[in-house]
Amino acid sequence: MGRSIAIAAFLIGSSYLAIAYNIPTRAAEDPVGPRMYPMLLGGAMLLISMMLWMEAQRAVPVAAAPVDPLLQRRQRLGIFGAAAAAVAYALTLESVGYLLTTFLLMLGVTSAFHRGKLATNLAVSLGTATFLYVGLKRFLGVPLPSGILSFLG
Amino acid sequence: MESLPYMIDGFAVALQPTNLMFVFVGALLGTIIGILPGIGATAGIALLLPLTFGLEPVSALIMLCGIYYGSSYGGTAASVLINTPGDGTSVITVFDGYPMARNGRAGAALAVAAVGSFVAGTISVIALSVLAIPFASVALEFGPAENFMLMVFTMSAVSAFTGGSLAKGMFSVFFGLMIATAGIDLQSGQERFTFGFPTLQDGVPFLSIVVGFFALTEVLYQIKAWYAGELKPIKISGKLWCTPEEWRRSIGPITRGGVIGFLVGILPGAGGIIATVLSYATEKRLSKHPEMFGKGAIEGVAGPEAANNSSVSGNLVPLLTLGIPGSGVTAVLLGAFIMYGIQPGPQLMQEQPALVWGLIDSMYVGNVILLVLNLPLIGLFVRILYLPSGILMAGILVVALTGVYSVNNSITEVYLALGFAVVGYFFRKAAIPVAPLILGVVLGNLMEQAFRQGMTISGGDPLIFLSTPVCLILAAFTLFSLLAPTAQHIWSRRRPSAKSLV
Numbered sequence: 001m002g003r004s005i006a007i008a009a010f011l012i013g014s015s016y017l018a019i020a021y022n023i024p025t026r027a028a029e030d031p032v033g034p035r036m037y038p039m040l041l042g043g044a045m046l047l048i049s050m051m052l053w054m055e056a057q058r059a060v061p062v063a064a065a066p067v068d069p070l071l072q073r074r075q076r077l078g079i080f081g082a083a084a085a086a087v088a089y090a091l092t093l094e095s096v097g098y099l100l101t102t103f104l105l106m107l108g109v110t111s112a113f114h115r116g117k118l119a120t121n122l123a124v125s126l127g128t129a130t131f132l133y134v135g136l137k138r139f140l141g142v143p144l145p146s147g148i149l150s151f152l153g
Numbered sequence: 154m155e156s157l158p159y160m161i162d163g164f165a166v167a168l169q170p171t172n173l174m175f176v177f178v179g180a181l182l183g184t185i186i187g188i189l190p191g192i193g194a195t196a197g198i199a200l201l202l203p204l205t206f207g208l209e210p211v212s213a214l215i216m217l218c219g220i221y222y223g224s225s226y227g228g229t230a231a232s233v234l235i236n237t238p239g240d241g242t243s244v245i246t247v248f249d250g251y252p253m254a255r256n257g258r259a260g261a262a263l264a265v266a267a268v269g270s271f272v273a274g275t276i277s278v279i280a281l282s283v284l285a286i287p288f289a290s291v292a293l294e295f296g297p298a299e300n301f302m303l304m305v306f307t308m309s310a311v312s313a314f315t316g317g318s319l320a321k322g323m324f325s326v327f328f329g330l331m332i333a334t335a336g337i338d339l340q341s342g343q344e345r346f347t348f349g350f351p352t353l354q355d356g357v358p359f360l361s362i363v364v365g366f367f368a369l370t371e372v373l374y375q376i377k378a379w380y381a382g383e384l385k386p387i388k389i390s391g392k393l394w395c396t397p398e399e400w401r402r403s404i405g406p407i408t409r410g411g412v413i414g415f416l417v418g419i420l421p422g423a424g425g426i427i428a429t430v431l432s433y434a435t436e437k438r439l440s441k442h443p444e445m446f447g448k449g450a451i452e453g454v455a456g457p458e459a460a461n462n463s464s465v466s467g468n469l470v471p472l473l474t475l476g477i478p479g480s481g482v483t484a485v486l487l488g489a490f491i492m493y494g495i496q497p498g499p500q501l502m503q504e505q506p507a508l509v510w511g512l513i514d515s516m517y518v519g520n521v522i523l524l525v526l527n528l529p530l531i532g533l534f535v536r537i538l539y540l541p542s543g544i545l546m547a548g549i550l551v552v553a554l555t556g557v558y559s560v561n562n563s564i565t566e567v568y569l570a571l572g573f574a575v576v577g578y579f580f581r582k583a584a585i586p587v588a589p590l591i592l593g594v595v596l597g598n599l600m601e602q603a604f605r606q607g608m609t610i611s612g613g614d615p616l617i618f619l620s621t622p623v624c625l626i627l628a629a630f631t632l633f634s635l636l637a638p639t640a641q642h643i644w645s646r647r648r649p650s651a652k653s654l655v
Contacts (some may be wrong), residue, residue, distance in 0.1 A: 005583050009324050016331055023345055031613035032605045034338040034345060045327050075380045077372050077494035079578075081163065082550070083571070086369075089554060090567045091651050102555070106547045113379055114543025118574075124544055132555055142559045 002056025007047050013045030082109060097147020098137075103129040156286050156510075163510025166211060167518055172511065175212045176519045180526060186220060187227020187243075189545065194224040195482045195591075196367035200549065202489055203360060203556035210493040210506050215515040217489055221482060222465045226424065226523055229266040233259055242425030242461045245433045248454030249446060255450045261395040265403050267453055267527040272558020273411030277466035281417050281473075282513055288474035289499040296307030297606035298617045304600045307477050310420065310634040312589045319638050322583045329593020330600070332357050339598075340605060352565040359488045360557055361566045362594055364439040366580070366587050367572025368553040370410055373578050375546045383636070403455035405515035406436045410459030417460070418467020420479065425464040432460035436576065448461060466516065473497055481588025485599055487595045511561040589625065 008051055061064035089105045107126035136142040146152060166172060186197035198220050205213035228243035233250035246266070253262040295303065312322030335346040336356035347353040353636045396405070410432040417428040436456040446453050454624070471477045476498030478484040490497050502509050557570045580587055611617035618624055 001583055005321070005324065005585070012328065012331070019346060021560075023343060025343075026341070030340060030605055030609045032608045034341045034343040037601045037604055038331075038334050038345065041327060041330050045324075045331070048320060048323045052324060053434065055318060055320045060355060071380060075377045078376045078380055082372065082376055082546075083575075086550065086554065086571055089244060090564055090571065094564060098555075100412070102551055105554075106551055109547035109550060110543050112543070113376070113546055114541045125547075128548060128551060132551070136555070136559055140204075144559065145539075 002059055003051065006052035006056055009045055009049035009052055013042050013049055016045065017042030057122065078112070081112065085109060093147075095143045095147060097149050098144040099129055099133045099149055099152070100147060156481050158281050159286075159506050159510045160282055160514060162507060163514035163549050166507050166511025167215070171209075172212055172215050173518065175208075176219050176515050177522055177526075179216035179524045181219035182216075183223020183225075183525065184227035184523070186323070187224035188230045189227075192368075193222050193228065195363070195485050195588075196371055197224055198482065198485050198489070199360070199363035200368045200553055202363075202485075202492070202554060203560050205489075206560060210462065210495060211511050213493065214486075214489065214508070214512055215621040216494075217486060218469075218512060218516065219519050221486065222462060222519060223523060225462050225465050225528060226267065226270045226458075228461075229270075229454075230263060233262045233266075233454075242429055242464075244426070245429040245457040246454055246461075247452050248433070249448070251449065252447070252449035253454065258451075259448065261399055261451065262454050264395050264528065265399065265407075265455045267524060269403065269407040269410065269455045269459040270462035270527075271520050271524040272407050273414060273463040274466065274523070275517065276408075276411040276462035277415040277418070278513065278516045278520065281466040281516075283472055284470055285474055285502065285509070287515065288470060289502040292475045293503075293637060295623070296621075297603045298620060299609065299623045299627070301600060301603035301607055302618055302631070303475065303477055303626045304596050304603065305603040306627045306631045306634065307471075307479060308589065308592055308596065310630045311481075311592050312586075313634045313638050315521075317584065318624065319635065321583070322589050325580070325585050325587065326589035328595045329590035330597045331593075332590075333594050333597020334601070336347075337528040339602070350565065352563060352569075354600070357594075358557075358561070358563075358569060359492065359568045359594065360560055361569035362573055363485055363591065364487065364553045364557050365570040366577040368549055369529075369570060369574030369583060370503070370577035372546050372553070373574065374581065375542060375549075379542050379546070399451050402451055405439075406452045406456030407459040409435060410456040410461075411463045413456075414460035414463025415467040418464030418479075419470045425461045425468075425480075428460040428464040428467075429457035432456040469513075473513070474499060474502065476501070476599075478592060481586075481591050484588065484591040484595045491595070586655035 005130050017039060020035060020042050023038065024034040025033040025035050057136050062128050085105055085108050089101050107121060110121035110125060111118070133144060137144045158322045165175070182201065183194070183197065186194070186200075198217055201220060205216060208216070224243060227248065229246050232243040232246040250262045250266075253259060258648070312326045313319050317359050325433065331346075333356065335353050337344055337347075337354050344354065352358070361380070393650065410428075413432045413435065414425070414428040418425070418433060433446075433453060433456060436450075436452045437443050440446065440452060442450070468478075468480050468483050471479050472483045472487060475494060476487070478487045487497060495505070553570070554567055558564065558567050560566070580590075607617050608615065611620075619628055
């Protein structure tokens, strides 16, 4: 893990430095201009990547705790599922509308992680979506998208 | 007592019915957030920040500060009852709080924490009131070079002390500084690191960063914990009060914890975690029965809890008087100030004393509210622990995404938050602290401006940053903070017995 962080830091630092180098400057600007400070940051990140690398080299290998591959697989699936649901929510929020997408996201997540309680999950999802929609739109004046339920106002 | 007239005026603001209501709401929400395992003050403030838009800045900030100190108490309940600290500052409470709960003394642990938090919180707010003006007067003498060095010192201290690894802390802070450079350069008007996205012209939205790194990352970790079948609460049993003997044993630790918490809280990077560790070590060292620590000693709960609450006011000293946050949560609070168009610092204390002193005085009121709220209602609050984690996760996810979207009605900001959640997940997996990153983000622009102003004044000579005694002292502090973890590491390897104090 330590070496991966060092490599990531090196890649971040070098890409940032390359972009910073191409920031245009004008002669009449202050002694620093818009480029020097980002270049210093990029250079510092490269030094940090070396520190991280050295730290990883010095690290004493610790015996990894036994992992349950089945549990790990289920955890990954759960995380990917929730992330996919969140992305789908963002993709459809404006076209389908806040109330419906929020209700569906809530229902999806509660159904996955609060299993066997459909009635409770339905009530909580509907209640939360409605409470947030009415509270934000009616009381705080936030223009949330109505989408396909625009007839509700 | 230079601050007395300001304090009296501040109470006129803090005691307004609207502001009293927001102190109450903040303390209540903070307690609930603190109780919820894993969330903590930083994620809680990030999560609720969008819902404060539309309020008067002073009311919103009073509420956010209420969440901060409320959560520092709320974290105790989760530590004591389910052996799971609400956040890092409650970790030490687990050592003796959970054994107390298993011995049937959960009520006593929670009561001593409530009273200890009240006493220590009040001590530290008095100290904050006394120190605010002297601190701000010193800060008014600072020029760009001193300001730049102060920010360098703060970042180095936070990087060095908020994680096990200096290199990881530095990586985090520089990653934050890099994020802060996105947008239009204020001096030249040049676009930098926007990649053609109009949303990034004003910089990377702060809320997307904090919600992504804290609230959404927390949801991902809660999912992991859900599959692993963790977070199983135990029921409260016995009386919800301490015996006279337990009170007698707690007075000393509470007083000492209050003083330690405030002093450590002022230091950048130290914050609540170090304050609680120091308080615990002090109590163990002073105890006639150190062998009881870790088995349910009430001193091990009273001292650290007092230190934890007291460090909150200590943390606010550099934020309010210098405009420099010393921890992740005060960095988020600074972000909130900036979002309201307010720049904390010595000028603010002169220009808007009603806001600053209203906020400080609201903490006196908040401490009383917390005590009144927590002693009779703790039995009710802990029922939150029995809220099904599936519903809790879904609620956090929906409130977080709604919050990010509702500020500017921008779906791009939601995508950014989701992206930062992924980065945050890997940060946590790799044990990279997030607090330095947030500090880099909120101080990045100020730091660049101070750097460029300093360089302009000196005609491009970087030695200006070492040209005054204050700069030199700050440079020495920076070096010390960077070298201290290494020295501490060598010291602890030579004296392994020192570890046994904690």
